[in-house]
Structures are given as structure tokens and as C-alpha cells.
Amino acid sequence: MSGALVWKDQARIDSGKPAAHAIVIGVGEYPYLVGGNGPLTDKNGGLQQLSSPPESAFRFARWLLDEFNNPGIPLASLSLLVSGSQARAFEHPRLLEPVTPAAADSARAVAALRAWKALGDSSEENLVLFYFCGHGVARGLEGLSLLLRDYGEEPDMPMEGAIDFAAFQRGMAQCAASYQCFFVDACRQVSDIARNTSESGRKVIQDDINRPFESDWNYAVLFATVEGKSAYGRRDKPSFYAEELIRGLNGTAANNRNADGEWRVSTGDLNASIHRGLSLRGKKIKNPAVRLVEFEFHVLRRAPMVPVTVFCEPRSDTALAELSCASNGTVVDRRDPAPDDWRTELPFGIYDFQARIDSRTGRRVGEMVLPPYRELKIQVSP
């Protein structure tokens, strides 16, 4: 194992059969931005240190090893680059021993991305997964630079510490893998540090949208959609985007539309699910000009978890009601009286809901609970 690669299934890689290859990058430490321990670059744009990206990267990397499931295209490698305020080992039962991820600086990131692309090149049926969490700065319609740990290290060329994401993503047309997912967990506000220069970051793969393969280039870029502070969530916790991404993959974006009844996640449903989840977290960034190929890439290992919200009508009764949920006559979840709506998660299925205020009750019987979410209003009898 070398560089950023933290896990691989060598047998699958050697077999030449289709496989999935993932790269996960989390950048929280920016020595040359506000609050960093290096000299502050004058092209800082007010950007500060972040605590969410390392947590987000670790969380998504764990999800990949635990939950990602595509029977025809199983996960065969995971690369991880993380920079946080403190070095941390990445532990997982599928790793022989804890590993300290490679630092998420530009030299290592570019090398890791090229190695990841090379893994993807082994088959046109491959799937490649890219996840980045950190600062991003946008420039009009096309420019998006993802800032790495060493952004600003070179005073005369701060963007040497960034990746030109737009060009990199276009360049991925040169990768044989015909299924490509890009999860970009980064603020994309237009910033003068991007707009006042023609520099947009390091080039990873030569920008050429002419694809030299017979297969279609099926790609989906799923951007974070909440602006500013809201995009990242709480200190030392995964970003809201990471939470919604994983929530979507675990169920809110799942569909059982195929005849076999399996729960699958497609890029389109996942994008809508992330938007929906993030819209509750802050002011949304709209992104109408995005392009997204619809394809299914993940099959759930278990029944999807469905967010459920229960409240009483009139709403004032919610504060007085004991709320419960039963499956086949057995109570599986309950909540004592509380003023806010009851928000819980239940496995997909059919449930009976009840609200009880003293001797008065209200019921919703045989309610179908299925993705993306369910809201239930209960009237308690007078």
C-alpha cells in the first residue's frame, strides 16, 4: 500500500472484472488562510479553517467500506487524503491496521487522482467515485477551484495549491470507467480570489472532452447546495452534505421501481434527496445548469431507512400527546409529549401510528412508510 491508497481488493483488480474505485479528500487545515499557522496569503478571500471536512471524509470512507454495494461492480480500492488540525489514523475492520491518511496537499492529491484514474482505466464498465470536502471558490459559469491544504503557500501563485475541478472533471472523459460520480462538498460562492485571476488551480488530467472509448460517458456531479456557513454544519461533525449524502445512499434516495423489488440508488434520485435534505439546513444555492446522467450505482444491503415526521392536528396537541409507532402490533418506537414534531427514522414498511392524550387517542393505521420520507398528521379524538 503506498501513497493515498488505504484499502484495495487486489484479487478483484487483477481479475480485470468491473470494479469501483473511490477517492476521498477532506481538507480542514489551511495554514495560509485565516486562522492558519502559516503566513496569511493576501488572496485569502476571508476563508477560514474548517473542522468538518476531516470528519466528513472519514465518515464517507467508512460508509464506502461498510455499505457500498454494487454486485456487478464491487468496491476494489479506496484512496484517502485528509488534512485536519490534528493528524488522525483511519481505522476500519477491513484494514489490516490503522493508517494515517496522506496529507491533502496539491502534490499528493494530484498524484492520487492520477493513480485513481489509472485504476478506473482498467475497464470501461468500471465505476469511479470522487468525494471532496473543503473550500471551493467559483468563477462564473464554469470555473470551480477546490482548495487544498497548501493553497496560498506560494505567495506569487496561491492557486498552485488548488485543483481546477471543472477542467479535471472534463478531463475524466479520458478515463475508461464509463460510470463516474463526483460528490463535491464545497462552498461554490463566487469569490474574488477566483474571479480576479485567470488561474484556476492545478490541472490533473489534460482537458479534452473527446472521449476515446466506445462506451458512453455517464457522469454525475452532485454539488453541495447550501451556501456559506450552512454548508458545513457543526464543529467537528460531518458536514450536512456528507450527512445527507449518506442518508440518501442509505435510503432516502432509494427506489424499488425495478421488477426485482431491490432498493437501488440512482444519481438523479440522490441529487434530489440531497437538495431536499439540505434545503432544511440553510439558504440554498440553486444550480440549474448542472448536467447529470441518470444511472443506478448502489444497491441497499438492507431495508431503506425512511425519515418520518409525526405531529398532531391541531398542532398544539403535539406537545400533549404521547406518540407511538407499531409494526404488526408491536410498538417499535415512541416519544413522550414534546412541543416539536416527532422526527424519527423507520425501516421501510407498513406501520400503525398513535397519538394519545390522557384517555383520548388518534390513529393512523396501515400507513406505508417509504422513501424519500413520510409526514403523518394525527387528529386526536375529542
Next chain:
Amino acid sequence: MSVSMAARALLYHKRADAGLVGSVYREDADKGVVFVDRVTVPMVDWGSERADHIRALDGAASGRYLLQLALPDGRIVTENFEIVADKNTEVVVRVPHEGPAEWTSLHAMTGEITAAVPMPSPAPTPAKGARRRGAGGPAREFAASAVPDYAHLRADPEHGFEMRFLAPHADTLGASPLAPGALPMLAALIRADLPVDEAEEALGGGIEIATPVQEEADYALFELVHAGSLGDGAARGRFNFGPGSDLARVYLLAKSAHGASLVCLPAPWTREGEEIEIELLLDKSVRDGPPGYALTIGDPMINTALGYINNGALHEAARLIGFETARDLLFHKISSPLAAAIGGYLLVLGLDRSAYRARSADWKNWVDNLAHWFEWLPDGAILRASLYFVLGDKDRDGAYDALMKACNRGLPFFTFGLRLMLEGLRRFANEGDAEAAQRLAMLEPIAQACDPSRNFLCVDIARRWQGAAAAQEVVAGHV
């Protein structure tokens, strides 16, 4: 036995045959819940009795069902229903109105504004032709607000907000950066980094938009048509678009502390020849950032499609305006070219190659006509070129010609269009074509000045006022 469905919303006399898309599930003794089919339902006013037959559920077995409908703001509404043998079933879903006033209903539906109000009881439908003016119905009681009215804002746009309607006259069009073929002039204007007043002068100044059709507290609503602002006395027109029909384009100039932006106004927006107003909702409370306004079309189907697109549900939008709908929008006796262009974009943006290949001849014929019939519409030619570089069509030379034609026609109406135009030019530039490379470089300042969050193309023309430095764009601090 048949099943009919409708979504009812605060629409007054507006309606959409294709209003919302959704899915139907059935309770199954063995499997729990099984997917039955996708549906498209009409959206009508709360007072309407209309519900449409849903063919997808013909022959559906008796039992308990669940309808999930996707709202334009990204939320899902559900409705239980039961199908009983030999009985007709009607399923009606009420779409809540959560805007601050009844006249904001379309924008509220797409989540542009979210001031919560109690769900009203169904209101009687106003008489045909009645306008949604004045009080009554479910409008919220507005609290006293310190937000100034639009008249005050426009009196000092450097610290407020002003809109001007740009309709370049034919006799001066040749010297205007807004003339067809004048994209290099427009790019040079942006690159010159002029103060607002000089940029405005270069664009011809335009006519001030003075009067909103509604204004209360934080919001003001403007209704725009090809002739100007309805609030300022302009009238809706009738446009018999067909092959070869001509049109002089109009634009909006929005001035604020942030500078000046040029909006490609999608006017005239038509449905079977009748002009439909463009609704611009101004959030007057936004004072220290870019101007807070949102555009939509007074057509519930288009409003839903734009909402889906903004909320990441591109494929739901594509289901709403599928090939049949797009075909009808273009091939109806009197075309609705701008609405038809959305259908084309949804095919291309969704990259649904299977949908394209399944009826590529039909699509190609459709896009060819959109590209050829309307000289004023760059988007048709962009879509024609996109068939090659996005959907794998083999006609490289046809695509190249279409792309060059698109550049000559001027700014695309839609932001998607500019992105595709750049992508196509890059494709040909990569092949070594000097003309494409030159045009790509020419468009660079326009792409950089474009606001990617808007459906209708909006370009920053000036970033500073005379004597003032450009407003610094600082990204907010993160956690």
C-alpha cells in the same frame, strides 16, 4: 373502473395539464409495498373540480395505494387512496400555499419564498377574468415593516434597486452590444469594467420600470411582457410564431449596490400565441448582497419545471416536459418556442441517451425545426449542436454550423444554453478549429460574469459605481 387525479393549488384561473409528477405504490400482502407506476397529474386551482384520468392505473388491482407527488420546491406530498373493483376513484392532493401573499403563489410553490401562513380553506374561484389584486383570500396580515417601497429603492439604485427595460430599437441596434452578432462587443463591455452609468449608457439606457403590480412589506411583484412592464401600462401581445417569424429581443437591466446585471428576458413567453407574463418577485429586504429577485413564468407547468430544475430534480422536470409535450409546444399550429426550448434542454441536460436513441429521428427533426424557424432564438441552434457533442449524433458538420449560428444570434436565453455553447466550442477548439477557439476566448468574460444560480441568463455588466471600488466578494466563514 378508472382512477382520476388532480393537484389543487392557489392558481386562480391558471392550470397545467401536466402539473406535477409522482409515483404510485400499492400495499402488497407479501412484499409490503410495491411500486406501481409513475404518474403525471394536472394542477388546477383550489376551486376547480377537474381531475384527469390516469391511464397508468387502468386495470390496477383493488387495494390500498399511496400517491407520492413531487412539489416544485423539492418536498413530497402523499395521499392514501383505495381502488375498489367496479368503482371510480378520484384522488385530489392539495398543494399548500406558504407564501407571504396570495400573489406570490407561483414563487412560493418553487420555494423562492417561505413565509409560512396557515393553510386556508378552499376559496371560491373568482369570476373568469378577475385579477388577483387586493386583499382577501388567504393573504397574510403583514406586520409593519421598515423595508422601503420600490419607489424609494429605485430613487437611489446605488444603495437600493432599480430595473430598466431594454428594448434596442432597430435603427440603433447595429451599434448595440445587444445586437445579434454583437457578442464580442458585449464581452468587451464586460472586460472594460466600466462603472454602472457608463455600462448602462453603452446598452442604450432603456426605460425605467417604475410600478410593481403588487407590493407589500418585503416583496414587490412585477409582471413583464415583450412590450414592457404591465404595471407601467404595457399590454400583453399576441405572437403567431411559425417558421421564419422574426422578433426583436428585450432585456432587463438590474442595478443595485452590487453593480448592474443584464437579464435575458424570456419574452414573449407564449402559449398557443397568447402572451404569458414573466413574474419577477423582488425581495426588498435583501440590501447588502446581490439583488434578491426571482423570475418565473405565469404558467404552472413551466413554474413546476423550473422549480424541479432548481431543486436538483432534473429528471422529474424531464418527465414533466417529455417528448410529446415538447413536440406539441413546437409543432402546434402556433409555436411556443421558448417553452419548447426547455423541453429540448431537459433532454440534453438529463443526458438521457436512451430516450434520445429511442426516437432520435423524431427528436432531430424537432430540434432542427427549433433551430431553423426562429432566427432570434440562439437556444434552438445550441440544442441542434448539442445533439452531436452530448447525445452522440453523428452530424459533426451540422453541429458545427449550428453552433456558429448560435454565437451569431447572441446571448442564449437560458443559462444552460451558455454552458452548452461553451462546451460545444471547447469540443471543436480541441479539434484544432481556430474559429471555435477564438469564439471560446471571446465568451470567457461573459461566462465569468454569468450568475450560475439563475435559469434565465443573467450577466454582470458592471461591478462598481462611479468613484467607488468594486464590491469585494468575500466568502462567508465556515465551521
